[in-house]
Amino acid sequence: MSITFLIQCPDAKGLLAGTTSFFYSEGFNILHCQQHTDLLESVYYMRIKLDIRDLKCSRKELESKFAAFGAERGFKWSVHYSDIVPKVAVFVSKAPHCLYDLLLRQAEGEIKCDIPLIIGNHPDLEHVADKFKIPFYCFPFTQETQAKCEKEMLCALKKHHIDLVVLARYMRVLSGGFLGACDGRVINIHHGFLPAFQGANPYLQAYNKGVKMIGATAHYATAELDAGPIIEQDVERVSHELSPDELKLTGRDIECKVLSKAVKYHLENRIIISGNRTIVFASGI
């Protein structure tokens, strides 16, 4: 069990020594500490993981002490306790591969979260939800019903105390209002190697362009389509022999891999968003 702090602040001397000393003086063993300095922008990023068994005061007390400490140094920070299991809602449409992949990794304990509900804009994947005994809600999202749908979906997310929404090939563009209400915690998988092939049918685009590799990109969803901060990407080599349909099949595996990694990084508190980029402390405990 652990406590993770994610911190960003203007670069300065003594940040690492000061911060680690703060936690040491509070009696903590530091399990892992990672930093990154953006030299172009003079911003300092830190991820600090502590042993929760060393916590001798209440969580609120720790947080208010750290808030005071950080205020002097211009910290923007968040704290995460590993015994609070995050709740994730998965949004789907008709393609089941990413949904299956997430449910399996969750069931196997690789992705640590609860998934109290799955939302579809079509009823097609209810049987998958049933296999894993997770409630499935169908909101038939169309241009006309968008406003009403989003309102009802937000309501469902709140009722279930959802911490993260994962768009697992949801195929609908959510409004800025909806995304805002989710406070930026919406991860989307784009079935293309961004920034190339934005928008619809990237596999046909890739075929027509004759590219030799195809890819997928997981990113935080923003109001601007397929343009939010990138979390993870991957590619596979392809050849002229593959039809658009076969490219799509190859793409499926990449999408699963990339989306599950992005979700894992988020849930393990490895990501700091910085403007339109992400700092991902991908490795380490």
Added chain:
Amino acid sequence: MSITFLIQCPDAKGLLAGTTSFFYSEGFNILHCQQHTDLLESVYYMRIKLDIRDLKCSRKELESKFAAFGAERGFKWSVHYSDIVPKVAVFVSKAPHCLYDLLLRQAEGEIKCDIPLIIGNHPDLEHVADKFKIPFYCFPFTQETQAKCEKEMLCALKKHHIDLVVLARYMRVLSGGFLGACDGRVINIHHGFLPAFQGANPYLQAYNKGVKMIGATAHYATAELDAGPIIEQDVERVSHELSPDELKLTGRDIECKVLSKAVKYHLENRIIISGNRTIVFASGI
């Protein structure tokens, strides 16, 4: 020693049996035969490699017999004899890595060609040419001198009977007239993963966008910048830790790898250009 035929034609029944029988009846052992059918466009592509020792008539005779055979079937074709060593001109600017890589692979016998001249728009890389005892010509290509320069360079290419021009980070955009005079046989390396990041400074573009992988693309140069048929691409994983300069360094290795593969595929007669795509028979003898 071998003879390679590259063929494209409208798809039809009996093309493979007919063509292989043609060569068999001419006494040839077929070393390798590869095909591809583009089902969307109904076009058939073939690469056939023959043992040159089986050639019993003159080359001209073989070619005119095959021309007659192919005319009935709508063949567009070319033939290549492995005992005719192709002549390659390398165009460079200031960055030496791709030039070195090509010269080494040529010296080691991996890339089979002669390199009778290297052309730079700056004198910076003359010392590299000297190391390998290859004549170096400097044509100080600027917007004002472009017309004159291109004329002189074309003249040099003709004098040396150049079969292929390789733009090894040449950093200049050649005119449609120049490319036309080279008959499409100009390979360029773009230091980015096309179609993303066209144009200048792709590594800074990649940094600003926060991509998690960077790549390079080798393609035939066309009058439209960075848009010609793609031959080969590759990528490497990167992280937020890399500055634009370090991305550039990572990119160098990818550029070398991708460009040398593309040149090799071309010189081994593995590529058929089809509209804006390439059919690359990358494997096999």
Added chain:
Amino acid sequence: MSITFLIQCPDAKGLLAGTTSFFYSEGFNILHCQQHTDLLESVYYMRIKLDIRDLKCSRKELESKFAAFGAERGFKWSVHYSDIVPKVAVFVSKAPHCLYDLLLRQAEGEIKCDIPLIIGNHPDLEHVADKFKIPFYCFPFTQETQAKCEKEMLCALKKHHIDLVVLARYMRVLSGGFLGACDGRVINIHHGFLPAFQGANPYLQAYNKGVKMIGATAHYATAELDAGPIIEQDVERVSHELSPDELKLTGRDIECKVLSKAVKYHLENRIIISGNRTIVFASGI
């Protein structure tokens, strides 16, 4: 719908022209034809895919004509009709990831086969079989019960007309007798990069050795443990930061990927076994 011939024979002149002409004269359109010549051993390999709609005689007639044709040339061959859906039995133990992966790809139509039964040496994965409505049989295979178990399992395989057995992390070593009765059609996934790390607990072996990449290998099972012809392999980069348990987790994804590819290659009749090696015509239709 298609007919696929897999052929191996001593290398000779005219094999390609002769064989394609045979099929052309029988009225077939050749959809794809791939060859490989092992120059060290002078063996010729061919995979020929025909349009089944061109079949004008009975299958038996075609086969006996081809047998006569092949006998003169020393062909070892097999023929496969795509309208006969192969039947696959999956053997499992306690780890569910490869089983899930195969069932999903089968359900999605990526792997074309029927899976009439799943056999476990433990009852743990019955719930997975249930999810996909596939009968599950538990044969509690131990050293004492091996002979009896294998007999009963063979019986079950025969009753269901099984064409291929897939050991999806079965964790038991089957006898040569059993494998022989399956006629070599048993694919195993080894959770290590063979020939390194044969035998048990390869992830701990890899950790202790401090390797920087781990891998998995799919191969045909033979009486000699982990030494049968390799079909497919893959690796992922790892670092000192990963514990043996985390290596295992990384390995899971590689195992799924490698096993499903191997099964696909087998079911698409892309593999010719040649001594202890495989010729895998991995690409193309």
Added chain:
Amino acid sequence: MSITFLIQCPDAKGLLAGTTSFFYSEGFNILHCQQHTDLLESVYYMRIKLDIRDLKCSRKELESKFAAFGAERGFKWSVHYSDIVPKVAVFVSKAPHCLYDLLLRQAEGEIKCDIPLIIGNHPDLEHVADKFKIPFYCFPFTQETQAKCEKEMLCALKKHHIDLVVLARYMRVLSGGFLGACDGRVINIHHGFLPAFQGANPYLQAYNKGVKMIGATAHYATAELDAGPIIEQDVERVSHELSPDELKLTGRDIECKVLSKAVKYHLENRIIISGNRTIVFASGI
């Protein structure tokens, strides 16, 4: 310019806070700090990079202060100043690719070191050394002359104050005595994916085994052949189509890539050797 400390010690509470505070109290800005805890063995590893401009005392003073600090905590440590350019000797035989690759990266500033001499057991690569104006010494190392050769080579290494020996396809097994005299600072490239394919002709071994990927491994040389701590590995996908000679060609690129990375990691003080494993802080400044 920077100072890098590499530290290993028994795991304990407060190591990070204590060590960073030590450097902070000495007036240093910590540019980067990386740690790793081996939970199986309870060993703590640290790499700390400081801004050299913050050094206010003599280097000897800093070192003795740190020695006192570390002694209480059981530190094994080393310190490296980036303004002291390490001197590297490259040992070669007949294959030039790794040598060229290293010389080019050194010339381009990617690998930061001096290369005052190249040693060959054959005279074949003198022309490469000449191209880069580096003295070349030929020691015709055979079983009979080994003792004499090694003595003379050690003499040459000492005269040139060599910090690191790189065996760039040297093809000779150096004695434990020689390696001991080099104090473990000898990096070898093995043209195979260790621990598979130890010893001679790994590409033929790989061909005969029918592997689907080939690789290379860079490791510290120890008296036991091809068994020293692994620094870096990589692989490429291959198919049955490649002959042993073509596997060798593919291997060449992997060898260059892997060896240059290993040398770079060593020279950038990113490696801590721990028993027979390495901790490689591969990323970060």
